[in-house]
Amino acid sequence: MGAGRGSGEGEGRQVVKGADVVGGVNLLGGVNLLGLRSHNTALVLDLLRTAGADGISRLELADRTGLTPQAVSKITARLRADGLATEAGRRASTGGKPRTVLRLVPEAGHAVGVHLERDEMRVVLADLTGAVVGERRAAVDLGAGAEAVVEGVAGEVGQLVEGVAEGAARTVARIAGRALTVGSLLGVGIALPGPLDHSLGVLHRVTGFPEWDGFPLRDALARRLGVPVVVDKDTNAAALGLAVRGEGGSFAYLHLGTGLGAGLVIGGAVHRGARTGAGEFGHQVVQLDGPPCTCGNRGCVEALCLAAAARDDLPEAARVLGTGAGNLVALLDVDLVLLGGRTVAADPDIFVRGVGAVLAERARRVGEDPVPVRLAPGEVAEGAAQLLLAPLFGRADG
Numbered sequence: 187m188g189a190g191r192g193s194g195e196g197e198g199r200q201v202v203k204g205a206d207v208v209g210g211v212n213l214l215g216g217v218n219l220l221g222l223r224s225h226n227t228a229l230v231l232d233l234l235r236t237a238g239a240d241g242i243s244r245l246e247l248a249d250r251t252g253l254t255p256q257a258v259s260k261i262t263a264r265l266r267a268d269g270l271a272t273e274a275g276r277r278a279s280t281g282g283k284p285r286t287v288l289r290l291v292p293e294a295g296h297a298v299g300v301h302l303e304r305d306e307m308r309v310v311l312a313d314l315t316g317a318v319v320g321e322r323r324a325a326v327d328l329g330a331g332a333e334a335v336v337e338g339v340a341g342e343v344g345q346l347v348e349g350v351a352e353g354a355a356r357t358v359a360r361i362a363g364r365a366l367t368v369g370s371l372l373g374v375g376i377a378l379p380g381p382l383d384h385s386l387g388v389l390h391r392v393t394g395f396p397e398w399d400g401f402p403l404r405d406a407l408a409r410r411l412g413v414p415v416v417v418d419k420d421t422n423a424a425a426l427g428l429a430v431r432g433e434g435g436s437f438a439y440l441h442l443g444t445g446l447g448a449g450l451v452i453g454g455a456v457h458r459g460a461r462t463g464a465g466e467f468g469h470q471v472v473q474l475d476g477p478p479c480t481c482g483n484r485g486c487v488e489a490l491c492l493a494a495a496a497r498d499d500l501p502e503a504a505r506v507l508g509t510g511a512g513n514l515v516a517l518l519d520v521d522l523v524l525l526g527g528r529t530v531a532a533d534p535d536i537f538v539r540g541v542g543a544v545l546a547e548r549a550r551r552v553g554e555d556p557v558p559v560r561l562a563p564g565e566v567a568e569g570a571a572q573l574l575l576a577p578l579f580g581r582a583d584g
Contacts, residue, residue: 226253228580230261234271234290235315235579241274241287262288270294270314290314295370295578298343299571301420302335302378304328304394304444309342311350312571314578316430320350321567328378328395332406340410343374373414375573376407377423377566379445384462387417393445393469393488394480416573418458420566421465424526425449426456427569428562430576435521438514439562440467442495442507442537443527446488448514472509495529503529504540511541512548515557524562534561 229251233242248258265271266288274289292313301308305327311320324342326335381390387404408415418426425439429451439449446468450457457464468488469481476485477493487510494503511523523541530537542559549556572581 225580226251226257227261227265228578229253230258230265231270231290232579234265234288237289239274239289241289243277243285243287245285247288268294292317293319295372297372297571297574298346298374299423299567299569299573300339300343300374300376301423301566301570302326302328302339302376303420304379307339307342308565308567309339309346310567310571311346312568312575314575316427316568316572316575318568320346320353322346322349328392328398332398332401332403336403336406336410339376339407343411347371371413372574372578373416374407374411375423375570376403376415376417377420377570377573378403378417380419380421380447381463381466382417382419384418384422384458387415389417414574418570418573419447419449419462419465420570421447421449421467422456422458422462423449423569423573424562424564424566425451425569426576426581427564427566427572428524429454429456430572430579430581431564433522433524436518437522437524438467438511438518438520439524439526440507440511440541441527441566442491442503442525442529446491446507446510446527450518450520452518452520467510467514470510470513472506472513491529495532500533500536501540504537505544507537508541508544511559512544515545515548520557523557523559525559526562526565530561537561 230247233247233250244255244258244262247253247262248255251258262271270291271288272291274287276284277287292315295314296319297312299310299312303326305325307324307326309322310318312318322342322345324338326338328335379392381392382388383390387402389398389401389403391399404415404417421439421441424441428437428439433451434454436452439451441447441449448465448467450465469479469483469486471483471485472487473485473490477489478484479486479489487506490506491503494500494506514520515523523545525534525537525541538559538561542556545559546556
């Protein structure tokens with residue numbers, strides 16, 4: 187994964203100037219979380235995460251992981267020493283003394299997620315469970331050039347981290363009169379329109395912004411911020427976030443905002459394709475003599491959807507989106523279609539009903555049960571944070 191390349195605890199100490207220690211709060215201190223990514227540790231951490239505040243016993247951890255009790259004891263002892271796990275009380279045993287249960291310490295680590303759209307960015311700080319503990323929004327213009335965008339993202343990340351740190355310092359000073367270690371910062375996940383190379387963090391010809399072709403966004407931001415950075419398409423990041431939150435099976439996440447794309451989860455894993463090209467859903471041609479699209483084709487689903495939305499004909503936009511979704515369902519046989527993006531959020535009921543109606547009609551014609559259509563919970567920025575968090579818990583598709 188991109189976050190692990192050339193990054194260590196020393197680099198993590200170089201985050202945006204002024205955000206390392208603010209108001210007595212050590213934002214980056216503590217265990218080097220990137221060094222914990224062994225398979226067995228990830229198994230234990232994921233079970234601690236899913237157990238929630240109620241916790242889980244060492245015996246249960248051994249049963250569910252297949253590890254020996256001795257191995258589990260060594261792993262949990264290290265996690266407790268590093269501040270990642272703590273006792274959550276005791277549970278009655280079927281025989282012998284009560285069992286001690288352990289839980290994850292969510293505030294022991296954090297990741298930043300950035301959703302970089304063509305005209306706006308949303309930046310969140312998430313704890314180890316993925317819960318958002320701070321966020322910012324700001325205008326951005328992808329057409330302003332790489333240097334301006336990188337500086338803008340770095341500034342927003344720095345202000346968010348500093349603001350959360352200052353808030354924690356004030357809270358602790360008021361309650362306990364001592365400094366609070368917020369936890370290690372794993373890094374920053376950036377989600378934006380594609381196409382791009384996820385493994386290298388290099389952008390290709392972003393639709394409508396060909397000047398970005400070949401720009402090494404990951405490395406540029408990592409140098410500017412001094413922490414690991416992972417870059418992925420907005421739709422892939424959102425799909426990863428949905429899968430981590432428990433959306434199982436195979437599904438398609440369709441994102442209609444300033445553009446249109448799809449994130450695909452097949453068999454529980456994000457499907458990016460050999461060149462991160464999977465999910466360029468918006469540029470399937472459905473009308474040969476249709477209006478021109480920014481990609482150079484005519485009659486793309488994206489162009490037709492955005493044109494309908496621009497004239498405030500959301501039912502027509504939903505119908506066109508449903509037509510594209512029907513093609514996708516026929517091709518991949520997914521279990522579920524999830525909808526998101528700012529255009530969908532303007533009237534989600536119209537889109538859920540409209541897309542659902544097209545898929546129901548298709549299912550009737552072929553004699554199948556219709557594929558369910560739902561509004562996607564969460565947003566892209568949360569998924570971008572999971573680009574850093576998910577691998578810590580054994581999600582290799584992060």
